[in-house]
Amino acid sequence: MFGESDFRSGFVSLVGRPNAGKSSLINAIMGEKLAITSNTPQTTRHKFRAIYDSDDAQIIFVDTPGLHKPHDALGEELNRSAIKSLEDIDIVAFCLDASKPFGSGDKWVLDALKKLSCYRLLIVTKTDLADAEAIQKQIDEAGDYFNFDASVAVSAQNQEGIDECLKLIETALPLGPRWFPEGTKTDQPIEVLISEFIREKVLLLTRDEVPHAVGVSIDDMNYNEKKDLSSIYATIYVERDSQKGIIIGKGGSLIKEIGSEARKNLEHMLGNKVFLDLRVKIKKDWRRDANQIRRFGYGEGL
Ligand SMILES: Nc1nc2c(ncn2[C@@H]2O[C@H](COP(=O)(O)OP(=O)(O)OP(=O)(O)O)[C@@H](O)[C@H]2O)c(=O)[nH]1
């Protein structure tokens, strides 16, 4: 039995290239979908904390936008946000996709971690996509380039290695209190979770330049107790007329699908019926506008 004084807690930042599986790992650890995921790089735009409670520890996971060579103001802001998340953390967990060769993109991220004095964990992700030999190769190559304190291999898809990963993290954390009330789960306001669920559906249902050009804001939200119904009014912003046409789709078919897919998630999350009103507007070149990026709450937000 652990006494009060044996309790451990701290912050673990998940970093890695875009698409490495950071947000999926957080969802697998939390046992529910809190962070949005997709195969579009730069899915995560908010610095996002998920709070995992056990009897002996509280682990605060910090999900970060994937680190990459930036092409625009949005990319720069996402990098800045990811790097900033490394301040005052206890563990940095570098996520490396088991199915992609260890390469210059990974080295670029590791170079940004070199100065950190915290505990350094290597997490090889997506092990369901690679055999044991390939996984070991990742561990060896990343280990040759960077001095890790420990490594673990996981699959968010089939929950492999998750318990081992949690054990490793728990033992590496310092003694400390529960920073957040037990059961808090995330630091994000409900409006952010809702706008992110909507954005995720756009990422899943569109291709090419459209996913990156999309920003979502919640304009209004209310709950009718009698009907047990949440009404949510949101706007999907794009940068160009042509993108607006794509999102709306033929006869409004795609926006309808985005809405109905998002509604399913939202009803599950909120535990009641949802009326979702989506409109699409153009905000020309918003990704080059630092103020607008922050107004959406991306990166460090306002
Ligand atoms: N097969 C398999 N696919 C995975 C696993 N984990 C993540 N993926 C897929 O990899 C893609 C990227 O996952 P994310 O969790 O969004 O990756 P991320 O590192 O958060 O990406 P960014 O937010 O863009 O930096 C998605 O299509 C996931 O479904 C896994 O364990 N196995």
Ligand SMILES: [Mg+2]
């Ligand atoms: Mg992510």
